[in-house]
Amino acid sequence: MQYRVEGIVIRSMDYGEGNKIITLLTNTHGKIGIVVRGAKKVKSRHGSLAQLFTHGEYLFFRNSGLGTLTHGEIIESHHLLREQLDKTAYSSYAAELVDRALQEEDAGQFIYEQLKACLAAFSEGKDLPVTLALFEMKILVAAGYAPDFNACISCGNEGGSMALSVRGGGILCGRCRYKDSTAIELSEGAFKLLRLFRQLDMRRLGSIAVKEETKQQLKHIMRSLMDTHLGLQLKSRSFLDQMDRYSL
Numbered sequence: 001m002q003y004r005v006e007g008i009v010i011r012s013m014d015y016g017e018g019n020k021i022i023t024l025l026t027n028t029h030g031k032i033g034i035v036v037r038g039a040k041k042v043k044s045r046h047g048s049l050a051q052l053f054t055h056g057e058y059l060f061f062r063n064s065g066l067g068t069l070t071h072g073e074i075i076e077s078h079h080l081l082r083e084q085l086d087k088t089a090y091s092s093y094a095a096e097l098v099d100r101a102l103q104e105e106d107a108g109q110f111i112y113e114q115l116k117a118c119l120a121a122f123s124e125g126k127d128l129p130v131t132l133a134l135f136e137m138k139i140l141v142a143a144g145y146a147p148d149f150n151a152c153i154s155c156g157n158e159g160g161s162m163a164l165s166v167r168g169g170g171i172l173c174g175r176c177r178y179k180d181s182t183a184i185e186l187s188e189g190a191f192k193l194l195r196l197f198r199q200l201d202m203r204r205l206g207s208i209a210v211k212e213e214t215k216q217q218l219k220h221i222m223r224s225l226m227d228t229h230l231g232l233q234l235k236s237r238s239f240l241d242q243m244d245r246y247s248l
């Protein structure tokens with residue numbers, strides 16, 4: 001059967017002599033694996049369609065299992081994301097997250113739109129760590145693990161300083177803080193940003209100025225949330241960390 005989908009390449013790997021297998025996140029069919037024959041040949045018409053981060057329209061044939069590409073058109077090649085090392089590192093992590101963190105039923109149109117906007121933001125030069133933290137929050141939303149930042153999860157109190165109980169899935173007020181000894185104290189800046197990110201659609205991300213220490217706290221918090229709830233070992237994250245270390 002023939003399919004036509006709009007999708008973004010979230011994984012691309014060599015397969016046999018000159019071929020590639022790509023995984024697409026699509027706007028209508030979740031994640032799909034497609035064989036791109038001859039993708040590695042220099043003159044291949046389909047080579048660029050098989051590159052990581054490419055956003056395009058894909059026509060493929062499938063009976064069961066993997067599809068086979070018959071035709072495609074590039075909508076956005078995102079070549080900057082493959083050429084600039086810091087952008088490559090961030091984009092690879094975002095793509096691998098979608099590939100690994102989401103079950104088939106969670107990879108719907110919502111996360112498709114969020115990934116599309118995330119890659120566009122990286123490409124346009126928006127702040128990389130801030131954009132990534134927002135995207136991680138969207139992954140947690142899609143996977144059903146996003147914390148509740150509206151009120152204390154224990155007593156409902158909405159005022160005062162708060163601490164995040166990663167395991168409890170929400171915030172604890174000063175009075176209830178003792179209920180989770182591992183809760184992370186939130187600075188006012190981090191708390192505001194987390195609340196905003198919980199609600200914000202990636203497509204509406206403008207340019208926000210975030211203080212360096214708030215960025216560090218944000219990174220620490222998103223890491224704790226991802227590790228506790230998803231527990232993934234991602235190659236792209238080691239790459240990202242290595243790059244961050246060298247650029248200091």
Ligand SMILES: [Zn+2]
Pocket residue numbers: 152153154155156157172173174175176177
């Ligand atoms: Zn409380």
